[in-house]
Amino acid sequence: MHIPNLSSCLLLAVVLGTASCNAKEESAGGSSDLVAILVVANVIVLVVILFLLIIYYKKYTKLKRATKEHDMAPRDREHDSTILERKRSSPGGGGKGKLVFVGDGGEPEFNLDDLLRASAEGLGKGNFGSCYKAVMEIGQAVVVKRLLDLRPLSGEEFVRHVRAIAALNHPNLLPLLAYYHSKGEERLFLYRFATHGNLFNRLHGGRGTRERVLFRWSSRLAAARGVARALEHLHRHSRSEATAPHGNLKSSNVLLDENEEPLVCDYGLVPLAAPPVAAQRMVCYKTPEYQSRKSISKKSDVWSYGCLVFELLTGRIPAHSAPPGTNGVDLCGWVNRAVREEWTAEIFDPEIVVNRGANQSMLRLMQIAMKCCDKLPENRPEMAQVVAEVDKVGAAIDSEDEELAYSSPLTDDSYSLKTI
Incomplete structure (x- = not known):
């Protein structure tokens, strides 16, 4: 609603009053009916002005109170803020819920009151809400993920999905530690804090500066192997195709x-996400099959894995997952073009091109990624096949036998780039 300016209201009153007086003077010899109409008009104008002034005052008071509360509120980056305390009075915050531990780590080392008192540092905003690093008074650090934009779910449905996520134990999956669900629909996930940050920052952070810590090929290959194993575990325990x-x-x-x-x-969130929001924010909805047929499947994850491997190999940021304000590249199209035009030497990140042996393993991993990024999902390998092939590349590195010859179940063609 537009709030009129107070001075405008007063000016309006003066103008209308003056006009009324002039009208009265001009009609001094007029009929009594005209005088009555003018009196009624003046009363109506004064009532309207009074009404607008009341609205203005209420809006001004509300805005002043909101500004004061905003100035007093803790910022995400401040260490003296808390996670849940500031949400008790927020819309949807509801009453105090229950913190439920679902991990296999034995007895919980803290409770809800400890979390309420914990200092918090904002880690950033993800696709489904903000993340905080909370440090308890006992010194334990956890990551609290506030879930927003979820599909409408009853408490029982939400708990059932959470239990299914918690059951997916694997060394390369970040385990869910606990969850919080209040009557006001406040929903939080708690995880252990990973001390070395995320792969995006490790891969792209500090480039071109003296602070850059080189991300060697062996470490990138280890990341590709671990992620492939985690995905294969998720696929093996998923019932839906x-x-x-x-x-x-x-x-x-x-x-x-x-x-x-x-x-x-951030695995297992597709059933929880509101479909319109998921279609805008989740990677599986950026795949070729969703763009053309509005369908997703397990093979959508395979495509995402291939893009991640291209990111590791090239050091470039994929366009479909680039952070806001960052320019990305269509890595699948770019790599395929490079192979067709036989300028593969420009594909690999200069940071990892160190010797011919390493280059051979990079070529092999690139070929696996190209199969994963096939436009037709039915032509992509299963994650179990991907794990087997990536492990072979790793085994060749581990044994320092880069000339090892082996066949690939991913394709009947040879590993020659010209056959792809």
Whole structure:
């Protein structure tokens, strides 16, 4: 609603009053009916002005109160903020819910009150809400993910989905530690804090500066192997062929632990996400089959994995998962063009091109990624096949036998780039 300016209201009153007086003077010799009409008009004008002034005052008071609360509210990046305390009075915050632990780590080391008192640091906003690093008074650090834009679910449906996610234990999956669900529909996921950040920052952070820590080929290959194993585990335990068990695989959703082992996160959220929101934000909806046929499947995850491998090989950011304000590249199209035009030497990130042996393993991994990114989902390999082939590339590195000859179940063609 537009709020009229107070001075405008007063000016309007003066103008109308003056006009009324002039009208009265001109009609001094007129009829009594005209005088009565003018009196009634003046009363109506004064009532309208009074009504507008009341609205103005209420809006001004409300705006002043909201501004004061905003100035006093803690910022996401401040360490003296808390996670849930500021949500009790927010819309949808509801009453105090229950913090439920679902991990296999034994007795919980903290409770809801500990979390309420924890200092929090904003880690950024993801596709389905903000993430915070919460540090308890006992020193334990966890990541709290606030879930927004979910599909309408009853409490029982939400808990059933959460239990299914928690049951997916694997060394390369970030385990769900606990969840929070209040009557006001406040929903949170809690995870262990991964000390080395995410794969996107490790791969792209600090490029061109002295602070850049080189990300060697062996570490990138280890990340590709770990992510493939995590995806294969998700696919093996998924009953539905008509959905993507992960659905949002990208480098920012791969965390690194203290040993730089990859931990895939944000899996299993497709059934929870509101469809219109998911179609705009999740990677599985950026696949060729969704663009042409509005369908997703397990093979959508395979396409996402191929794009992630291209990102590891090239050091370039994929357009479909580029952060806001960052220019990305259609890596699938770009790599296929490079292979057709035989300028493959420009594909690989200069940071990892060190010797002919490493280049051979990079070529092999690139061919696997190209099969994963086939435009037709039926032509893409299963994740079990992908794991087997990536493990072979890793085994060749581990044994320092880069000339190892082996056949590939991914294709009947040879590993020659000219056959792809």
